[in-house]
Amino acid sequence: MSTVIFFIAGLGAITGAIGVIALQNPLYSVLALVGHLISLAALFLLLRAEFVAAAQVIVYAGAVMVLYVFVVSYVGNDAAPVGQNPGRAATLGAFACGAALVVELFIAVLGSGLQAIGTDGAPYVAGFGSPEQIGRLLLTRFLAPFEIASYLLLVAAVGAVTLARRRGGLDQGIEGQPPTISVADLLRPRPLGTGTMAEAGGRVEVGDQ
């Protein structure tokens, strides 16, 4: 039974991964990635990682992918086609690189001589991979990585808001020059009323600069 589930989930994961890189519309790529993540969660369950599988489905396939869908529908309009694909030579080159990487990884992983690689793993102990075990580990042995990860999330959230927030007058760039993204944009004072929720809601008129 677990063999059947493994092959279904593994094929689903690989098909989803191929779909991500082969589909032309970024929205369909995101949907393929959602399918890939859910198949991967099934594989995690087969490996007895219950908590990680649940986090994968809820956080990854749920929250992170919704963020992707928002940005794809915000950016990907038909007026400005994004990301033309490279020529045949570059595609074949990338395919060859990928194939070489597969061979290399197979040699590295399967030829590593780890004895347990041909087994089903260590004997299953009740409670392995349960939220209780993960929580216990996170709050005792891995407390420092846990705290650092939470600070990393905070920094990333603040950074994303700072990067993406709107500044009146700066969107078009400097007259006569191609538009750029630069660190100086973050330090320049913004006109009153820009970059606020009130402006986004159209309740504050931003005057000409």
Next chain:
Amino acid sequence: MTIGWYLAVSALIFAIGAGGVLVRRNPLVILLCLELMLNAANLALIGFSRMWGNGDGQIFALIVMVVAACEVTVGLGLIVAMHRRRLPIDVDEMRELQG
């Protein structure tokens, strides 16, 4: 199924992700391919965790998911900033890093 099979699937997914980073020019899809590679690493980590009967690999996988979420937020923030400035959403057009 033995652990080796999971590692083989993980290697395949990683290579597909790496090929995608090389072949696509849309930064959104490149971010998705990075996700693929991180997920392949997660699968290998959880496979090894099962192999040793030890929860450490699963904690590692959770931390990798946190890092992936950070990478996504910052990457998508950059893409939104590019879109706001009417820059082409194409990694080949963004050649210069100007401070």
